[in-house]
Amino acid sequence: MTQSRNAGLGLIGPATVLILAGFLAPTVIMAMLSLRDYSGMQGIGTDWTLSNYINVLGDWFYLEIILRTLALGLIVTLLCLILGFPLALYILRVGPLMQTTAILLVIFPLLCNIVVRSFGWMVLLSPRGVINEALLGAGLISTPLDLMFNLTGVIIGLVQIYLPFMVLLLVPALQNIPADVEAAALTLRSSRIRVFFTITVPLASPGIITGSILVFVLSISALVTPRMLGGPTYRVMATQIYDEFMTNLNWPSGAALAFVLTFIALALIWAANRVAAHLTRGIPA
Amino acid sequence: MTSLSLRSLTKRYDTATIVNAVSFDVEQGQLVSLLGPSGCGKTTILRMIAGLLEPTGGQILFGEEDVTKLPANRRNVGLVFQSYALFPHMTVFENVAFGLRRQGVKGVDLKTRVGEALEQVRLGALADRFPRQLSGGQQQRVALARSVAPRPAILLFDEPLSNLDAQLREEMQIEIKRLQSELKLTSLFVTHDQHEAMSLSDRICLMSGGNIQQFATPEEVYFNPANGFVSGFVGSPNQLSGVATEGGVELAPGLRLASNRAQARPGGRVRVTLRQEDLALAPAGQAPGLAGRIALRIFEGASVQYIVALSGGPEVMARVSSRGPQADLPVGTEVVLSIPADRVFVAPEEGAA
Structure with missing residues (x-):
């Protein structure tokens, strides 16, 4: 008994130490930092203050960034869901060979670095990029479309990068729905569309919610893609946090903004779990 | 409706x-x-x-x-x-x-x-x-x-x-x-x-x-099963193989059963279906029939199942009422098995039909 308990501690020990030293300690330091006063002349002071949070939440400059980030996360999540659902259904219903191929194709982009992929999108989306050149050449447009350094570019990039996560979470969720249940609804006078919305979607809701939370949280905290496809002047929370730390050297302000982002993510996960628990009351875990 | x-x-x-x-x-x-x-x-x-x-x-x-x-x-x-x-x-x-x-x-x-x-x-x-x-x-x-x-x-x-x-x-x-x-x-x-x-x-x-x-x-x-498949599927059948004879079937040399349900030409390999509940069992010498020995007795509550080794032939299963006269035959008892001719289903062996 005692021995097995010691063995258990031994097994989780290394991971515990790593999390304490590598995650918890920096977080505590950051939390303290976000509560320090700051002035342009003296830098980080020694007094405790809430002014960093008040600045971030009371200034329209920051509020606009927060709202823009949340809107971006919402749009990316919805697009991933709309694009991912049919793909997940296809993967589930197709023959075994195509199934493996399709899953590999979904995973494949994940093997490629985000910076490289974002550069790829720049090549495609820039004013003299592949897409605009092709459309101009075909005579479909007379001036290049603004596909980059704006919301459109960031959305395109983020959707492409996070779509695999959504698909990989939706496939097992859909797999768990017994075929007979959908057949039963069909024989009970429901059209295929109605079966989809009253049976398939509610029963897949655990996967839909998990996938959506993941994509949303990854989107609102993404740094590289918004920076590269949004351009230097397109600000979201992650790029602003980066700028506060690295350009403005206002660490307390950056830390406060980072914690606001963290709290938004945590609140969202909590709320989504509540919704999920209600929706899936009847579904065995 | x-x-x-x-x-x-x-x-x-x-x-x-x-x-x-x-x-x-x-x-x-x-x-x-x-x-x-x-x-x-x-x-x-x-x-x-x-x-x-x-x-x-x-x-x-x-x-x-x-x-x-x-x-x-x-x-x-x-x-x-x-x-x-x-x-x-x-x-x-x-x-x-x-x-x-x-x-x-x-x-x-x-x-x-x-x-x-x-x-x-x-x-x-x-x-x-x-x-x-x-x-x-x-x-x-x-x-x-x-x-x-x-x-x-x-x-x-x-x-x-x-x-x-x-x-x-x-x-x-x-x-x-x-x-x-x-x-x-x-x-x-x-x-x-x-x-x-x-x-x-x-x-x-x-x-x-x-x-x-x-x-x-x-x-x-x-x-009245329509064919060999049906007789082999319903009831608790013994499925045996044998050779069709005139008016019956031979399970093994000397082991003959009369059948008026033969659907096969004499001389051909056939599948014989005998339902367990159709087989009558009696101690040796008390009745005519195929001779055998009880190899196993299984008490099932309402019924008793016997596995009977026919002399010089296959084993067959027979089921009798557990309150009937033949419910207590111990293993090793010499018995005779009999079955009415209209309960012996004979059909050509699959593939030979």
Whole structure:
């Protein structure tokens, strides 16, 4: 008994130490930092203050960034869901060979670095990029479309990068729905569309919610893609946090903004779990 | 309520024929069982009738109406699944109300109709539960209520009792029989269990390899099997091989049985089916018959099963009443086995036919 308990501690020990030293300690330091006063002349002071949070939440400059980030996360999540659902259904219903191929194709982009992929999108989306050149050449447009350094570019990039996560979470969720249940609804006078919305979607809701939370949280905290496809002047929370730390050297302000982002993510996960628990009351875990 | 007719219904996948031009009728209010081993095409037929599978050829008629091309949601059938297939995210009430709502039943009317359906399966008190809070038997009763509530033209059962344990199965069997005859629902019941088929059906459609082997009343199927497959499938048969003789069969050199049900030419290899319950057993010398020795005695409650090694031949199983005179023969007893000539089913060996 005692021995097995010691063995258990031994097994989780290394991971515990790593999390304490590598995650918890920096977080505590950051939390303290976000509560320090700051002035342009003296830098980080020694007094405790809430002014960093008040600045971030009371200034329209920051509020606009927060709202823009949340809107971006919402749009990316919805697009991933709309694009991912049919793909997940296809993967589930197709023959075994195509199934493996399709899953590999979904995973494949994940093997490629985000910076490289974002550069790829720049090549495609820039004013003299592949897409605009092709459309101009075909005579479909007379001036290049603004596909980059704006919301459109960031959305395109983020959707492409996070779509695999959504698909990989939706496939097992859909797999768990017994075929007979959908057949039963069909024989009970429901059209295929109605079966989809009253049976398939509610029963897949655990996967839909998990996938959506993941994509949303990854989107609102993404740094590289918004920076590269949004351009230097397109600000979201992650790029602003980066700028506060690295350009403005206002660490307390950056830390406060980072914690606001963290709290938004945590609140969202909590709320989504509540919704999920209600929706899936009847579904065995 | 209406009758159900199949006309040369066929299902093929590539070159494999699963259902081969099957035709039969289920009269209004009757319950017909589709009985057969797994892979005989019975579930495929059921799914085609429900509209969940598209037939390769043939017709499905509900009364006079050809529904072959109609999608599942417009067919007005009720289907009870082996897996229950309840909607796990809905309460029992919502499950039963699901089909009724699609028919436009609302408000007080809906409550009454759902209540009635749940009363019919004696589950009125559990309307607010979720399916996972119910036992397997209760879940299947909800599924039954759900499928009869919209008053379907045809009620289909896909091995609904297979997931239940023995005692519940018998209870559900009675439940189904009672509900079906009360509501006079035209029903088709798919099963691989001959006892289920026998006790529930007005007619049994015995299938094998996508073909109908016999379509008849349970009594007819049991007492007058149409062919070797049927005699080997119903009852508790001994399957032996032998050689056909004039007016009988030879199981082994010197072991002859008279048969007036021989469907084979003398001299050919044949399959012999002897039902355990048809074999009469007596201590050696007390009666004529095949000589043998009791190798094993198995007490089963209402009956006793003996494994008898025939002298110079195969082992056969015989079943006698546990209150009868032959219930206490110990292992090693020399016995004679006899069987009436009309209970010895002889059919050409498969492949030789």
